[in-house]
Each structure stands twice: as C-alpha cells, then as structure tokens.
Amino acid sequence: MSFRSWQGILVDVLAGAYAAALSYRIVCLRMVLEKEAVPVHFSEPVVYGIAGLIMAVLGLRYRCTLGAWMVDRRLPQGWRQLCLLHIGLSLLVLTVWAGWVVTRISPVDLFSPKGLESAGRLFAALLTPEIS
Numbered sequence: 001m002s003f004r005s006w007q008g009i010l011v012d013v014l015a016g017a018y019a020a021a022l023s024y025r026i027v028c029l030r031m032v033l034e035k036e037a038v039p040v041h042f043s044e045p046v047v048y049g050i051a052g053l054i055m056a057v058l059g060l061r062y063r064c065t066l067g068a069w070m071v072d073r074r075l076p077q078g079w080r081q082l083c084l085l086h087i088g089l090s091l092l093v094l095t096v097w098a099g100w101v102v103t104r105i106s107p108v109d110l111f112s113p114k115g116l117e118s119a120g121r122l123f124a125a126l127l128t129p130e131i132s
Helices: 003-032 043-062 065-074 079-103 113-129
Strands: none
Touching: 003 043, 003 079, 003 113, 043 065, 065 079, 079 113
C-alpha cells in the first residue's frame, strides 16, 4: 500500500470516529436523554476509534470512501457515488446539528421582532465597514 492509500484510510478512520462521537455525545446524550455535560471517560475515544476503523474497513471493502476521494480526487461511479454523497451529507448534517445544539440557538427568539431587529443591526454593521 502506498502512502496516499494510508492517508485515505486515516481520513476515513477520523471521519468515522467524528460521526460516532457526534452521534453519541450530541444526538444521544444531549437531545434524546437531555443530559447537559457528561464527563468523557478514557474508553470513549477508544470506542470512537474502533467505530471509525470499522467504517473505514467497510468503505474499503465496497470501494466508496471519503478518504480515497479526498486524497486521489477520483469520484466513483454508480451506486458508490451515491453512497459517498450520503456519507458526506450525513457528516455535514451532523456537524450543523451539533453546532445548533451546542450553541443553543432558539428559532423563536431569532425570528421574533426583537431578534430580527438585533440581527438587522448586526448585518448592517457587517455590511458597512468603517475604514479609518
């Protein structure tokens, strides 16, 4: 195996561990069980790494991995391309979802008249820079 292949495998393991960590820490604990801050135990990252390794091996077996695409920039064809799209979109949705939960954004407060007024001032200030 070449160095580039190992880079692809490492990307797949990290992406799988990231998905496992977000799924457990954000979706399961914060959203389903509604626990605020749970300490991280030593075994947790090991489990995430094992989950990432399993996802990388499955990706290698069926030849549709994010790592191979990121390293080689070769897009697979057919159902493998659809599988790769679903994996990428799942990671994106998990990331946005985790950010939403962690920052505690309230859509009710954001779209209320007071919230829109504050957002309007913020965007107006961003769009009119003061150059001095």
